[in-house]
Amino acid sequence: MKKLRGMLGTGALLFASVASAQLQDMPGGPKVNQLDLPVGVTPIAHDIMWLNWMILIVCTVIFIGVFGVMMYSVVMHRKSRHPVPSKRDEHMAIELAWTIIPFLIIIGMAVPATRTVIAMKDTSGADMTVKVTGYQWRWGYDYLDGSASGVHFLSTLSTTQAQIMGKAPKDKFYLMEVDKPLVVPVNKKIRVVLTADDVIHSWAVPDFGVKQDAIPGFLRDTWFKAEKIGTYRGQCSELCGKNHAFMPIVVKVVSQADFDKWAASEKKASTSAADDPKKTYSKAELMARGEKVFSSTCVACHQANGKGIPGTFPALDGDTKFVLAPKKGQILTVLNGHPGTAMAAWRDQLNDVEIASVITYTRNAWGNEGKGPDPVVQPSDVTALR
Numbered sequence: 001m002k003k004l005r006g007m008l009g010t011g012a013l014l015f016a017s018v019a020s021a022q023l024q025d026m027p028g029g030p031k032v033n034q035l036d037l038p039v040g041v042t043p044i045a046h047d048i049m050w051l052n053w054m055i056l057i058v059c060t061v062i063f064i065g066v067f068g069v070m071m072y073s074v075v076m077h078r079k080s081r082h083p084v085p086s087k088r089d090e091h092m093a094i095e096l097a098w099t100i101i102p103f104l105i106i107i108g109m110a111v112p113a114t115r116t117v118i119a120m121k122d123t124s125g126a127d128m129t130v131k132v133t134g135y136q137w138r139w140g141y142d143y144l145d146g147s148a149s150g151v152h153f154l155s156t157l158s159t160t161q162a163q164i165m166g167k168a169p170k171d172k173f174y175l176m177e178v179d180k181p182l183v184v185p186v187n188k189k190i191r192v193v194l195t196a197d198d199v200i201h202s203w204a205v206p207d208f209g210v211k212q213d214a215i216p217g218f219l220r221d222t223w224f225k226a227e228k229i230g231t232y233r234g235q236c237s238e239l240c241g242k243n244h245a246f247m248p249i250v251v252k253v254v255s256q257a258d259f260d261k262w263a264a265s266e267k268k269a270s271t272s273a274a275d276d277p278k279k280t281y282s283k284a285e286l287m288a289r290g291e292k293v294f295s296s297t298c299v300a301c302h303q304a305n306g307k308g309i310p311g312t313f314p315a316l317d318g319d320t321k322f323v324l325a326p327k328k329g330q331i332l333t334v335l336n337g338h339p340g341t342a343m344a345a346w347r348d349q350l351n352d353v354e355i356a357s358v359i360t361y362t363r364n365a366w367g368n369e370g371k372g373p374d375p376v377v378q379p380s381d382v383t384a385l386r
């Protein structure tokens, strides 16, 4: 007994020291020493938590009941105390009871568990779909619909090599941080379709109650509906090679308005990055691009039909002061705005290709085609006046 207690003591001490050396809660960082599941922020995560506790409690009651009867029998019916055993070897009521009761207990656990598993797989009625691709060793995200439709990027570990090699102090999100997190709106059902490019990975975010394998050549899907704004973290949960531990998952849950803002800037960044201000563009190219810029940046004031709002925002359709006039005045207007009015300077928001496109668009859209000088403005014209 003494020896056993000693062994247990050493074991506990060893465990505690290993645990505290390796897994330390950092202030503001993820909880790493907690024993319970995370409380979670999705209905599925709450269900999983509830199921875990419900089943654990049922098991504990059974454990105590069964071992209680066993211990009682061992002690009270030991040979020295009870040398002549009972002759009874059949009892209909007991046999029935211990068949029916466990059966009912299993049904009682299986019904809610099955309900949750089915709910986990029910991706119907999603508000938005994101495709997640596992790569050795990073995640790729593609937004398939909604305001971020077409946005795609790779999300890579951002912990420095110096921290990994132990040459710099670790910070609170050590190995749980990425350069570009997945961003999703709060209170929206997000369908996640998963695949992989090389080997099997698994996309797991405990706070969402989500863990789904990403398998090359297959599409799997799952979903989550985060009910709280915040940043949630997870890790690849399928051993996928040398850097398996270095492909964390970070999801930022934001309000719908912030999400739309983020989506617009992502989209802009991806198209603007490909722009070459030195190139000479065709009129058709400038018109197509200009229509996009106009309908995302200028339309709120000057209106889609170019008529503006009389008395507040001037019409650009038929405007002879700037639009149907030599290009210089309009370029300066869009670059620098008209100080003291709602017409802002766009020089920092739009690049030269975008400014040249939107100007070319306004000079040829609606009823303006063929009416003014300089119908086409090239990015180099804008660069010259910056």
Ligand SMILES: [Cu+2]
Residues within 6 Å of the ligand: 134, 135, 200, 201, 202, 236, 237, 238, 239, 240, 244, 247
């Ligand atoms: Cu992986």
